[in-house]
Amino acid sequence: MEGLERIRYWLKEQGYDGIILSRRDNYTWITKGNTNHVVQNCEVGVAALFIRENTVDIIADSSDSARIAKEQNSLEGNRVLVHWYESMEEFLADYLKNLNVVSDTGVAGTRNVQKELVTLRMQLTEEDLKNYQMIGAQCAGIVEQICKEAKPGQRENEIANRLRILCIEKGISPDCVLVGADDRILNYRHPMPTDKRIEKSLLCVLGGEKRGLNISLTRMVYFAPVPEELQEKYEKLRYIFACMQLVMKEGMSYSEYFGKIEKLYEEAGYKDEWKLHHQGGPTGYGCREFIVKPSTKGCIHAGQAYAWNPTITGVKCEETTFLGKDGLLTFTRTKEWPRKTIATPYGDFDVADILQR
Incomplete structure (x- = not known):
């Protein structure tokens, strides 16, 4: 309709x-x-x-x-x-x-x-779905290009401005651009870009809009071997993220869904980390139509888009996906970025790697 x-x-x-x-x-x-x-x-x-x-x-x-x-x-x-x-x-x-x-x-x-x-x-049409796939691929391609071009010594603002330019060239409104380097990734969940120069690590986030549809994604880069502690955190976060994607089903209440998120964090050994940043929510014609909280009313439905973004201090996962009747579709997945298949009790899900440069 x-x-x-x-x-x-x-x-x-x-x-x-x-x-x-x-x-x-x-x-x-x-x-x-x-x-x-x-x-x-x-x-x-x-x-x-x-x-x-x-x-x-x-x-x-x-x-x-x-x-x-x-x-x-x-x-x-x-x-x-x-x-x-x-x-x-x-x-x-x-x-x-x-x-x-x-x-x-x-x-x-x-x-x-x-x-x-x-x-x-919130219920997407076939035309919405077609547009979303195109816009998601464009946004992901831009962020991944930026991450592959970035070099130690560049300022966060240089990276952010380059990202904005590439978005505008493709008719994408870069509504949210976060670029953080090194200690700022550890200290802030929302690292608004500054003149800080990149040393060893980079986090790049885009919230882009085109034709009214909103895409959200995050990518991380390391210009050295990823520290063991950080890699361990990321592996646990990837498992949380994969479960968050695959546990969704038609009619599941948001309160039940959030309860599962809390349990995943606790099982990973990071019980209270979910309290430090929102976990995302349904998307579409709003960056988030609303942020899902433990008290959120309503249910998950097939035919809608979602942008979940769990974090553990220093690492973040974020993609824009679509819950269809026949399964899950990731709008922001490309063949050019390394990924790892994460096995969960709910099935397997490919999650982006930290790119090592």
């Missing part, structure tokens, strides 16, 4: 007359890749969709109305112009008068149903 069809079915089921969508993520989801923003680092765009049972209006002010209606209007919505000097809030309040309308922002006093929309958009 396509996004527009899902929205309309949901509106009818809930008894609403319509919905206003103005968040960038929802606009891109419902239009299959269109955008409604001008400023890059904003959550809400400059155009809104007003979706009803049989109509779609595309509402924007005079600065962007013509462009959006012609170039970012795959739903062929009716153009509704608001003058730039008028209040959009007041316009919508009048436009929606006497209608039972909800929205993804709470604009004009409407009920904010963003949480419900996240649930609606």
